[in-house]
Amino acid sequence: MRHVNNFDEEPLLNDILQLTGFSKLSSLRSFNIDPSLITALVERWRPETHTFHLPHGECTITLEDVSLQIGVNVNGLPLAGPTYFDWNEICEELLGKVPSDEQDMRGCELKLTWLFDNFETLPPRPTQLQKEQFCRARILYMIGGELLPDKSNNRVHLMYLPLLRDVTRVHRYSWGSACLANLYREMCRATKPNAKAMGGCLTLLQSWAWYRLPFLAPIVNRLPTYPFASR
Numbered sequence: 001m002r003h004v005n006n007f008d009e010e011p012l013l014n015d016i017l018q019l020t021g022f023s024k025l026s027s028l029r030s031f032n033i034d035p036s037l038i039t040a041l042v043e044r045w046r047p048e049t050h051t052f053h054l055p056h057g058e059c060t061i062t063l064e065d066v067s068l069q070i071g072v073n074v075n076g077l078p079l080a081g082p083t084y085f086d087w088n089e090i091c092e093e094l095l096g097k098v099p100s101d102e103q104d105m106r107g108c109e110l111k112l113t114w115l116f117d118n119f120e121t122l123p124p125r126p127t128q129l130q131k132e133q134f135c136r137a138r139i140l141y142m143i144g145g146e147l148l149p150d151k152s153n154n155r156v157h158l159m160y161l162p163l164l165r166d167v168t169r170v171h172r173y174s175w176g177s178a179c180l181a182n183l184y185r186e187m188c189r190a191t192k193p194n195a196k197a198m199g200g201c202l203t204l205l206q207s208w209a210w211y212r213l214p215f216l217a218p219i220v221n222r223l224p225t226y227p228f229a230s231r
Contacts (some may be wrong), residue, residue: 002214004030005025005026005028005138005145005146006029006116006141006145007026007116007120007138007139007144008120008121009026010122010129010134012122012126013122013131013134013135014137015220016135016167017135017138017139018213019167019168019170019171020135020164020167020170020171021072021073021170021171021175022138022142022170022175024070024071024072024074025070025071025146025147025227026138026142026148026228027071027227027230028227028229029231031203031206031207031229032207033203033206033208036224037209038202038205038206040128041187041209042187042190042191042198043227045187045188045190045191046054046191047187047188047191050184050188054102057214061180061183061205061208062180063176063177063180065204065208065211065212066176066177066180066204067227068181068211068226068227069203069204069207069211069227069228070146070147070201070203070204070207070227070229071226071227072147072175072176072179072230073173073174073175073176073179074140074174074176074180075174076172076173076174077172077173077174078173078177078178079160079163079175079177079178080175081159081162081163082162083108085158085162087108087158088162090162091105091110091158091161092162094133094136094162094165095119095133096129096130096133097118099111099114101110101114105151105158106155108157108158109155109157109158110140110144110156110157111154111155112141112144112145112154112156113154115137115138115140115156116141119133119134119137119138119141122134127171132167135167136161136164136167139170140160140165141156142155143160143175144157146201146203147178147179147201148160148178148179148182148201149199149200149201149207150197150199151197151198151199153199165211179201179204180204182199182201182203183200183204183205185200186200187200188197204229206228207228211228
């Protein structure tokens with residue numbers, strides 16, 4: 001199982017999450033990954049064309065699929081900007097806390113468990129500043145845990161944190177484009193003979209396969225909901 005969002009729903013943060021465009025992804029609580037299905041899809045992936053070669057043709061994951069399956073924005077600005085900062089200073093400014101243990105922040109990477117342990121519960125009567133800090137932490141957790149995870153699936157690069165500085169502008173970035181590009185890259189890497197693990201948004205990959213190749217999907221006796229990965 002890949003964690004999407006282990007945080008409990010916090011009503012006081014709903015308005016900010018809605019503003020940032022991460023409310024749909026935040027609503028996905030857990031998703032059971034089928035390793036056999038993922039392996040079969042990778043075996044059909046061709047890095048030269050970025051498509052799955054199937055017995056009766058080719059197909060691939062598109063930006064429309066990203067929006068439908070996980071509900072993140074696929075239009076807007078690219079995820080680009082400086083990557084050299086005083087990371088302690090950035091954490092203090094945007095999260096209100098700095099990890100004290102070297103194991104929790106190694107270089108420019110932050111451990112997801114530290115984010116969960118320190119931002120699981122809002123303080124009583126939180127200020128607007130505190131609500132924004134907690135919201136940034138939860139979004140950063142989703143970025144590293146589901147949207148743009150690496151093979152370890154337990155750390156997130158702090159280069160994304162400055163993009164969350166102004167919560168009213170977070171929705172202007174094309175997070176879905178970055179997610180899809182990262183998944184393409186991870187699938188290309190996974191096709192190599194010496195590959196032993198795979199990063200990328202596997203929730204997107206498996207949910208896409210269930211939607212586009214419905215004979216692979218489990219039987220669900222209810223109407224689909226948006227995003228489709230929540231079914």
